[in-house]
Structures are given as C-alpha cells and as structure tokens.
Amino acid sequence: MKKPCCLLVAVFWSYWVAGAALAAGPLAGRPAYFELKVYHLKTARQEALVDSFLQHQYVPRLHAAGVATIGVFRPIGNDTAADKRIYVFTPYGSLSQWEKVSQQTASQLLAAGGPYENAPHTAPAYSRLETHLLKAFPDMTVLLAPKLTTPKAERVYELRSYEGASEKIFRNKVQMFNAGGEIKLFDRLGFNGIFYGEVLFGAKMPNLMYLTSFANMPAREAHWQAFGADPEWKRLSALPEYQNNVSHIDITFLRPADYSDL
Numbered sequence: 001m002k003k004p005c006c007l008l009v010a011v012f013w014s015y016w017v018a019g020a021a022l023a024a025g026p027l028a029g030r031p032a033y034f035e036l037k038v039y040h041l042k043t044a045r046q047e048a049l050v051d052s053f054l055q056h057q058y059v060p061r062l063h064a065a066g067v068a069t070i071g072v073f074r075p076i077g078n079d080t081a082a083d084k085r086i087y088v089f090t091p092y093g094s095l096s097q098w099e100k101v102s103q104q105t106a107s108q109l110l111a112a113g114g115p116y117e118n119a120p121h122t123a124p125a126y127s128r129l130e131t132h133l134l135k136a137f138p139d140m141t142v143l144l145a146p147k148l149t150t151p152k153a154e155r156v157y158e159l160r161s162y163e164g165a166s167e168k169i170f171r172n173k174v175q176m177f178n179a180g181g182e183i184k185l186f187d188r189l190g191f192n193g194i195f196y197g198e199v200l201f202g203a204k205m206p207n208l209m210y211l212t213s214f215a216n217m218p219a220r221e222a223h224w225q226a227f228g229a230d231p232e233w234k235r236l237s238a239l240p241e242y243q244n245n246v247s248h249i250d251i252t253f254l255r256p257a258d259y260s261d262l
Contacts, residue, residue: 031091031143032136033098034197036209040128041084049125050086053116055259061108062090065101069143071194071211071262073157073254083127087159087254089195089211089262091143098133134197134209139178145262146192146213156214157194157254157262163207165247170206173245174198177208180242185232186212191223194262204248213262217253 041047059070071089078084092098110117119125148155164170177183177196186193194211214220227233236242256262 030136030141031195032094033092034134034136034195035088035090035092035098035102036132036134037088037090038130038132039086039088039126040130041086042082042127043084046124046126047078047084047086049116049119051257053114053125054086054088055257057109057112057114057116058088058105059259061105062101065104067091067101069145069261072257072260073159074257076156076253076255086257091195130203132202132209133200134195134202135200137174137178137183137196137198137208139183140193140196143195146194148192148213148215150215152256152258152260154216155255156217156220157256158212158214158220159209159252159254160211161199161204161207161209161250161252162246163204163248164245167206169245169247170208172242174208176236176242176245177210180236180239181232182236185227185230185236189223189226189230191227204250211254 039050041050054072059072062070067090069091071087073087073089075081075085075087092101116125146155162173164173183193183196192213194213196210197208199205199207199209212223214223
C-alpha cells in the first residue's frame with residue numbers, strides 16, 4: 001500500500017500531466033511546415049493514373065507514417081483545361097519529419113511498384129511536378145478540416161499566392177497577416193482557413209500562400225464582401241506602413257477529391 005505522501009504526489013503528478021497535455025493540445029497538432037505538390041497533366045489518362053496513385057498508394061502510405069490530414073484538390077474547370085492539375089497538400093510537424101517521411105515513402109512506393117512508378121518515358125505519368133515548401137505563419141495555431149456541411153462537389157477552396165516586390169516588402173505583408181491581425185480577421189469572419197504560410201522554396205519568390213474554404217461559390221462571394229466592408233480591414237488596409245506590399249496575386253479555385261482529408 002502506498003504511503004499517503006506518495007499517493008498525494010502521484011495524484012498531483014497525474015493532474016499536472018493531464019493539465020499539461022490539455023494546455024499543449026492545440027499547439028501539439030499544429031503543423032510547422034507544409035508541402036504543396038502540383039501535378040501538371042496533359043491527358044485524361046495521366047489524370048486517372050495520378051489520381052489512382054494518390055488515392056490507393058501515396059495518401060495511405062502517408063497516413064501509415066503518421067501524417068493524418070492530407071488535402072487533395074483539383075481546380076474548378078479542370079476537366080476542360082489544357083493544363084490539368086492535381087494539388088496535394090501535406091502538413092509536417094518539423095523539417096526532420098518531412099525529410100524522414102518523404103524518403104521512406106519514396107522508397108516504399110518504388111519498391112512496391114505500379115503503373116505510376118513504372119510509367120515509361122514514352123508515356124509519363126505527368127508532364128511536370130511542381131513542389132513548394134512552406135513554413136506556417138506564427139498566428140496559424142492549428143490545422144483543422146473546414147466546418148462545412150455541403151457535399152464536397154459543391155465546396156470551394158480558394159488558394160491565394162501573394163508575391164512581394166522585394167524581400168523587405170514581402171516581410172511587411174507577412175507581418176500584416178500575423179502581428180497586423182489579418183489572420184484573426186479571417187478567423188472572425190468564418191473563412192475556414194486551412195493554412196497560412198511563407199513559401200521557402202518555390203517558383204515565385206518571395207511569396208506567401210494561404211487556403212480558405214467555403215460551402216459554395218455564393219458563400220465565397222458573401223464572405224469576401226463582408227471582409228471588404230469590415231471596419232477592422234478598412235482600418236488595417238489604410239495604415240501607411242502596409243501600403244503596396246503585394247506586387248502580384250494568383251487565385252485558384254479548387255474542389256477536394258472524394259478521398260481528401262480536408
């Protein structure tokens with residue numbers, strides 16, 4: 001039988017551990033880095049091949065490696081586009097996890113083989129594979145699936161890419177998202193933000209990206225109308241220190257694949 005003092009210490013310790021776990025809960029699941037892959041495809045055959053690979057091999061391997069929340073998306077109107085695309089978004093807790101999981105997954109998939117891995121040079125699986133590595137913004141505290149009840153076929157995910165005219169000007173826009181309160185404004189207005197991050201390696205630099213989600217296109221329009229009319233945004237966007245800090249914006253509307261976690 002435990003002595004009273006030992007029992008008291010054990011009880012105190014259990015409560016302390018439970019409390020620490022609860023306190024760390026939101027940040028424990030916070031990703032630090034993101035990988036965004038973009039498959040560029042020319043034909044329906046390539047699209048079907050990559051889609052099957054992602055659904056039946058790639059995403060399950062990542063799940064088995066402990067990466068639980070993976071987003072797979074196609075641009076709206078992808079079926080009729082000359083450059084068909086599939087976007088794959090993967091969060092990581094650290095650079096070491098990204099490196100370890102990427103290497104292990106690649107080795108496992110190559111060993112397992114399949115139509116995607118063994119596609120010949122005369123009939124490649126894709127025309128080009130583009131990869132971006134991003135670092136999560138400090139004010140992005142958690143990664144959650146959006147709270148949407150509409151069918152996935154109706155949902156609209158809006159991927160935005162903001163470039164800066166110089167590194168210094170780009171840092172100013174990053175500050176606007178974090179210390180300036182832009183992320184908090186998105187959260188307050190119910191934009192269902194998936195991620196906000198700085199692109200560390202990519203084709204368009206300096207660059208930041210973020211992804212928001214909506215029940216449908218009318219909901220998207222209503223949210224942005226509310227954003228533009230919000231007093232806090234009017235105040236923030238009028239501050240002299242935040243003028244002319246974006247040189248180019250790319251907007252891509254996406255829909256999630258049936259097997260997407262997001």
